[in-house]
Amino acid sequence: MTAMSAYGSRRLIRVVWPFVAIVGALLLISAFSFNALSTIRAYVGGEGLWSKAQKDAIYYLTRYAGSRSEQDFQAYKAAIAIQLGDRQARLALDRPQPDLQQARAGLLQGGNHPDDIANVINAFLWFRHVSYLSQAIHYWEIGDSYIVEISGIAERLHDGFTRSYIGEDELMVLSRRVSDINEELKAPARSFSEVLGEGSRFATTLLWWVNLMAGAGLLLLTVRQVQVLLRQSARFEAELHAEKERAETTLNSIGDAVVTIDLSGKLRYLNAVAHHLVGGAGKGAIGRYFEDVFSMIDLSGSGMDLITTSQLRAKCESKQTYPSLRLQGLDGSSHMISLVVAPIHNSLGQVDGLVLALHDKSIEQQYINHLSWQAAHDALTGLYNRREFEQRVTRALSRLMVTETSHALLFVDLDQFKLVNDTNGHAAGDELLRQVCRVLQEQLGLSDVLARLGGDEFGVLLEDCRVDEALDKADRLRRAVQQSSFQWEGIPFSISASIGMVFLGEAGATLAEALQAADIACYMAKEKGRNRIQLYSSKDTELAVRSVEMAWVQRLRTAMEQERFCLYSQEIVPLRPAAKGAGRHVEVLLRLRDENGNIILPASFIPAAERFGLMPDIDRIVVRQTFETLWNMRSLGDRSIDVCAVNLSGATLCDDHFLDFIRRQFVSYDIPAGMICFEITETSAISNLQQATRFISELKGLGCHFSLDDFGAGMSSFAYLKHLQVDYLKIDGSFVKDMVDDSVDRAMVEMINHIGHVTGKKTIAEFVSAPEILAALQSIGVDYAQGYFIGEPAPFIPPLHGRPQSVLYRLPGGE
Numbered sequence: 020m021t022a023m024s025a026y027g028s029r030r031l032i033r034v035v036w037p038f039v040a041i042v043g044a045l046l047l048i049s050a051f052s053f054n055a056l057s058t059i060r061a062y063v064g065g066e067g068l069w070s071k072a073q074k075d076a077i078y079y080l081t082r083y084a085g086s087r088s089e090q091d092f093q094a095y096k097a098a099i100a101i102q103l104g105d106r107q108a109r110l111a112l113d114r115p116q117p118d119l120q121q122a123r124a125g126l127l128q129g130g131n132h133p134d135d136i137a138n139v140i141n142a143f144l145w146f147r148h149v150s151y152l153s154q155a156i157h158y159w160e161i162g163d164s165y166i167v168e169i170s171g172i173a174e175r176l177h178d179g180f181t182r183s184y185i186g187e188d189e190l191m192v193l194s195r196r197v198s199d200i201n202e203e204l205k206a207p208a209r210s211f212s213e214v215l216g217e218g219s220r221f222a223t224t225l226l227w228w229v230n231l232m233a234g235a236g237l238l239l240l241t242v243r244q245v246q247v248l249l250r251q252s253a254r255f256e257a258e259l260h261a262e263k264e265r266a267e268t269t270l271n272s273i274g275d276a277v278v279t280i281d282l283s284g285k286l287r288y289l290n291a292v293a294h295h296l297v298g299g300a301g302k303g304a305i306g307r308y309f310e311d312v313f314s315m316i317d318l319s320g321s322g323m324d325l326i327t328t329s330q331l332r333a334k335c336e337s338k339q340t341y342p343s344l345r346l347q348g349l350d351g352s353s354h355m356i357s358l359v360v361a362p363i364h365n366s367l368g369q370v371d372g373l374v375l376a377l378h379d380k381s382i383e384q385q386y387i388n389h390l391s392w393q394a395a396h397d398a399l400t401g402l403y404n405r406r407e408f409e410q411r412v413t414r415a416l417s418r419l420m421v422t423e424t425s426h427a428l429l430f431v432d433l434d435q436f437k438l439v440n441d442t443n444g445h446a447a448g449d450e451l452l453r454q455v456c457r458v459l460q461e462q463l464g465l466s467d468v469l470a471r472l473g474g475d476e477f478g479v480l481l482e483d484c485r486v487d488e489a490l491d492k493a494d495r496l497r498r499a500v501q502q503s504s505f506q507w508e509g510i511p512f513s514i515s516a517s518i519g520m521v522f523l524g525e526a527g528a529t530l531a532e533a534l535q536a537a538d539i540a541c542y543m544a545k546e547k548g549r550n551r552i553q554l555y556s557s558k559d560t561e562l563a564v565r566s567v568e569m570a571w572v573q574r575l576r577t578a579m580e581q582e583r584f585c586l587y588s589q590e591i592v593p594l595r596p597a598a599k600g601a602g603r604h605v606e607v608l609l610r611l612r613d614e615n616g617n618i619i620l621p622a623s624f625i626p627a628a629e630r631f632g633l634m635p636d637i638d639r640i641v642v643r644q645t646f647e648t649l650w651n652m653r654s655l656g657d658r659s660i661d662v663c664a665v666n667l668s669g670a671t672l673c674d675d676h677f678l679d680f681i682r683r684q685f686v687s688y689d690i691p692a693g694m695i696c697f698e699i700t701e702t703s704a705i706s707n708l709q710q711a712t713r714f715i716s717e718l719k720g721l722g723c724h725f726s727l728d729d730f731g732a733g734m735s736s737f738a739y740l741k742h743l744q745v746d747y748l749k750i751d752g753s754f755v756k757d758m759v760d761d762s763v764d765r766a767m768v769e770m771i772n773h774i775g776h777v778t779g780k781k782t783i784a785e786f787v788s789a790p791e792i793l794a795a796l797q798s799i800g801v802d803y804a805q806g807y808f809i810g811e812p813a814p815f816i817p818p819l820h821g822r823p824q825s826v827l828y829r830l831p832g833g834e
């Protein structure tokens with residue numbers, strides 16, 4: 020039996036059982052009534068027999084007194100035997116332990132019908148003290164006392180007539196007594212009969228009422244039960260309706276198209292997305308064959324297999340999956356979809372239709388395209404980014420191995436670009452970068468590669484290009500930048516570019532060598548007065564490298580000696596209730612104070628420091644200063660900071676002595692390990708995966724936290740995420756800053772947040788520069804936010820210095 024039919028049987032039993040109970044009760048009452056009536060009839064009949072026998076006995080005894088005939092005496096005996104039988108029965112039942120056998124024999128002797136005897140006995144035993152029956156028995160006893168007397172007279176007469184003598188006087192006295200008894204018996208006999216008659220009428224009336232009441236009860240119960248059933252069915256219908264509404268609302272609110280068809284392929288239902296997907300078929304589509312409304316072509320096989328009803332029906336018992344189909348709707352629109360087909364069962368468990376879940380893959384495709392575009396492009400200018408540029412240079416280097424040709428690599432760095440930012444603001448700088456990018460592009464051919472390598476530095480790859488052509492193009496680029504008239508808010512300003520050029524293969528066979536050579540050449544162009552082109556020559560490599568290295572190393576080392584590195588901090592605030600209530604969460608940011616006291620942002624010096632291996636030293640300075648500041652704050656009673664994030668570079672992860680250094684800092688400054696959260700960029704973690712994993716696990720062992728910075732910037736991040744036991748994911752700011760206007764960026768933020776939560780990590784969004792971004796992050800469920808709208812970076816110093824830590828944004832709700 021299926022679950023459905025078992026459920027049906029249970030429901031039927033619940034509905035029917037009150038009726039069965041009522042009919043059963045009525046049958047019992049009827050059976051009892053018939054039995055009672057039959058008992059009453061037996062008593063009345065018995066009384067009739069008794070009265071008749073009494074009259075016969077008196078009659079034959081009176082005759083016997085006159086005739087002395089033995090025949091009359093025997094007739095008397097036969098008559099009196101009935102009453103004596105009844106008396107024997109009464110006496111047998113009257114005993115404390117009733118003798119049923121004797122009672123039965125007596126009643127049979129009394130002429131009662133054998134079928135009535137059981138009822139007579141039962142009624143006597145159960146109801147002898149009840150009203151009419153007790154009165155009847157009372158009169159029966161009176162009658163029996165006369166019967167005993169009559170028997171005595173009869174015995175005396177028979178004895179006198181047959182064996183001894185009886186005088187006339189005695190005969191007369193006995194005859195008169197018989198006659199008197201006859202008279203005296205009339206009253207109790209009548210009363211006996213009347214009581215039984217009355218009892219019989221009463222019982223009949225009573226039973227009539229009982230039956231009437233039972234019938235009325237049955238009727239009432241039936242009405243009530245029907246009302247209950249009607250109410251239940253109304254509720255059932257309402258529930259069914261609500262359930263249907265819920266199902267429809269759910270189906271209409273999901274992002275996938277849902278279509279149901281019957282086994283002949285006719286459409287039964289389409290949700291809102293499905294209507295849209297198949298070209299706005301509308302309600303008119305219902306009842307039509309789905310193949311007349313839309314077609315689905317399976318692209319996984321030969322590419323032209325049409326999905327038909329019979330094909331779906333053939334495998335309808337199980338779930339079918341089609342990962343790649345093209346759906347064509349009524350309006351000629353076409354969508355890439357994946358399809359899952361599942362059977363719909365009726366109440367008997369048989370398949371009576373199919374549900375088709377169609378997932379539109381165009382949006383995913385859009386995401387993937389966008390992601391791969393982002394992975395290869397610079398967000399500000401739309402040019403290739405450094406990663407893509409390096410790949411192309413690598414390919415060009417490989418090609419050199421097999422083909423005799425030459426490729427030129429150019430580094431174009433704007434001169435004094437910082438001034439533009441400083442005098443006109445960052446937005447002006449951005450606009451200038453975009454304009455320079457257009458100017459450069461105009462000078463290049465379709466096969467030339469132009470990329471933004473970072474900041475104000477562009478890379479150009481001229482493949483299959485001779486030296487004179489390359490020099491000519493480089494000069495065209497330089498002149499184009501110089502001659503362009505840039506304007507910002509109506510104010511014109513000029514700019515120039517220094518270009519370093521190297522021919523691939525000349526500086527070495529590797530990418531790093533090629534890039535370094537171009538960098539050196541560009542640096543030399545700057546050194547020689549800017550706005551010029553410097554062609555790299557291997558002859559001046561050593562000198563140049565040394566001079567560049569020394570310049571940078573010297574500048575940074577001097578800054579270290581003079582302790583001109585300083586720390587700023589920026590607040591990271593919780594957005595979700597679960598994360599609120601804890602203390603402050605801040606990120607420590609590095610700044611360099613130059614010789615003139617100007618604050619230099621890390622973007623200006625970190626690339627050089629990384630290239631020349633200074634990062635582990637700089638990271639040591641950051642860690643030490645952070646610990647010192649925290650120690651100072653704690654000694655002054657300021658324990659407001661719960662988590663303090665410190666950035667570490669990729670090179671530091673590979674520094675074998677760095678772990679020991681950190682352990683010593685914890686001991687020296689007595690800072691709880693749980694207070695420190697090390698931030699490493701996903702790129703550095705992935706490119707040094709083994710060291711990063713060990714580094715993280717060692718420091719996590721102490722109780723430190725870890726955060727993965729700029730997460731999502733590299734497409735490969737997700738695959739590596741499970742290897743990195745970090746506590747926080749910092750969503751790359753490039754997704755956050757435009758998420759309100761760009762749905763793909765928003766989807767990326769949602770996806771990273773989701774993946775972070777699925778892998779048990781908290782998420783932090785950086786670059787939160789406006790209230791709308793904050794609201795969007797809150798609606799998505801991101802855990803923390805950081806950015807100019809929350810709080811600008813401010814000097815990281817103990818509070819007693821009297822300077823604010825940062826401008827804190829007040830979260831909605833007063834936190």
Ligand SMILES: Nc1nc2c(ncn2[C@@H]2O[C@H](COP(=O)(O)OP(=O)(O)OP(=O)(O)O)[C@@H](O)[C@H]2O)c(=O)[nH]1
Nearest residue numbers: 433434435436437438440445448449474475622623
């Ligand atoms: N507006 C804007 N500025 C940026 C961006 N990225 C980096 N910068 C700034 O670009 C400037 C680059 O300066 P540098 O190349 O070091 O120095 P410079 O002023 O160009 O001087 P030289 O290169 O020596 O001629 C720094 O001030 C950075 O803060 C960006 O995306 N937008």
